[in-house]
């Protein structure tokens with residue numbers, strides 16, 4: 001799918017302590033040049049800390065951070081080929097928009113007229129053409145964010161670091177900025193590293209995502225792999241919704257034979273088996289949209305199981321059904337796209353659920 | 365909130381008590397009599413002329429000005445260091461050190477003056493304007509630290525980091541970002557320290573040696589009844605200067621707020 005790009009950032013067993021607190025617990029990963037990369041995880045898992053080790057704001061306790069092949073040990077923030085968009089945007093309130101955007105060009109030997117042109121171009125790129133003379137403190141949240149972007153990108157860094165840049169915006173603005181950021185990244189071709197706790201945002205925007213928990217990377221993969229083949233229940237739970245049913249492994253030799261509650265005997269391919277250290281025991285997982293309610297006359301494309309509808313949540317374009325498969329204890333969430341002319345089923349309805357073994361994941 | 369009439373009466377009485385004596389200054393400064401009493405006998409500007417020609421007064425005034433400007437500059441400079449250190453860095457004994465810096469705020473000036481006097485004399489230092497400045501810096505620094513700490517505190521840490529990120533050194537970041545943003549605090553600190561030093565009496569009296577400052581000189585003049593009207597004139601001039609100074613301070617504070625879009629919280633003055 002993607003051709004292998006050269007490495008831009010390399011983390012080698014990065015450890016970070018704040019006093020006794022172990023904030024980064026052995027991060028080893030590579031981020032490729034020109035990639036839109038996201039650090040995703042719950043609040044406090046160390047995303048910002050990891051991002052700041054790239055920017056040079058945080059010394060690491062051991063390990064190494066390399067940018068474009070160069071060791072960053074002892075290289076201060078102002079000498080690194082990275083620029084950052086801060087969570088608070090950090091717009092200098094006493095300067096104008098143009099002075100903010102042109103701030104990083106102070107040491108640039110080019111004549112003032114050329115710098116002014118660069119500032120104007122950068123402002124145009126982020127959709128703030130003609131805003132140069134405005135006072136920075138008078139801007140709206142969305143505009144500040146654009147100024148912060150222009151200010152960072154004007155220096156043509158090798159890597160742009162973004163710390164939850166969209167979290168302060170309202171939903172509509174956030175979705176619009178997501179699209180704009182994706183476009184901008186394609187246009188400039190710079191490596192973007194985004195920190196977010198919003199799994200949807202990460203899925204929408206990234207080429208690859210590192211999911212972090214408690215100072216460690218739990219899984220690093222492209223969005224589709226993360227969604228379809230999460231390597232642990234924790235990752236599966238964090239990204240989207242996943243249903244779990246208890247299961248037992250019967251035999252394994254290349255393929256794995258399992259007995260799953262509600263689903264019966266199954267044969268799964270090796271890539272469907274995720275070896276994670278769960279305390280919950282072995283379980284089968286599936287996403288809400290991978291199983292469907294079979295309406296009258298519909299035949300299952302693969303397998304089917306009888307079930308009872310226990311809860312119905314109508315969303316307009318979608319209906320969420322909580323169904324209890326026969327022979328199981330807890331209800332499973334199914335999401336069905338509504339089709340014109342098809343009724344929404346009532347609670348208590350007996351129904352057939354169609355599913356496919358290929359969409360299942362086994363956690364052991 | 366409903367305003368209680370008792371509270372209103374109290375507030376008005378308080379203001380009269382506070383400012384009525386000051387209102388007497390201009391009245392008697394222009395009254396054509398050496399006796400400070402009603403009824404007024406006529407209008408004159410001769411007390412201002414007398415004041416203007418008082419050579420001793422000029423010396424005291426110049427001394428006071430020198431001391432106040434020096435104390436304001438030194439204590440504000442120390443305040444900048446102190447505020448920066450306490451708001452940005454963690455170090456062992458921080459609380460204790462800060463407590464010691466703030467101590468002169470609650471320590472009776474008399475005790476401080478005596479202690480300083482004993483030490484300075486013991487060290488063989490000749491009492492002069494310089495020794496007064498030392499005392500005043502000690503008194504003014506806690507105010508400077510308090511005012512500047514709040515200015516530094518309200519500074520978003522990421523502004524500094526953004527400047528490093530964009531290629532600036534710590535020194536240039538301080539000059540380009542931090543200093544302009546704490547400038548209203550610095551101006552407040554300078555003015556407060558200046559004012560405190562200007563009307564300070566005890567330290568100036570104890571540590572001045574044969575050098576007289578304005579406050580000590582004025583107090584001394586009250587021994588001679590015939591000198592009082594010209595002291596009234598001087599008082600009137602000082603009131604006018606204070607009002608001018610406060611107006612300037614408020615102007616700078618508002619301009620600082622307007623420039624950075626910060627919320628107006630009433631300010632220190």
Ligand SMILES: Nc1ncnc2c1ncn2[C@@H]1O[C@H](COP(=O)(O)OP(=O)(O)O)[C@@H](O)[C@H]1O
Pocket residue numbers: 018021023041042043044045046047048049050
């Ligand atoms: N300067 C610091 N001193 C002490 N602990 C810190 C510091 N910065 C972050 N931490 C701790 O490290 C952990 C990770 O923080 P952070 O990287 O900001 O998390 P997030 O994933 O939410 O961005 C948190 O538990 C936080 O409390």
Ligand SMILES: [Mg+2]
Pocket residue numbers: 047048049164195
């Ligand atoms: Mg964070």
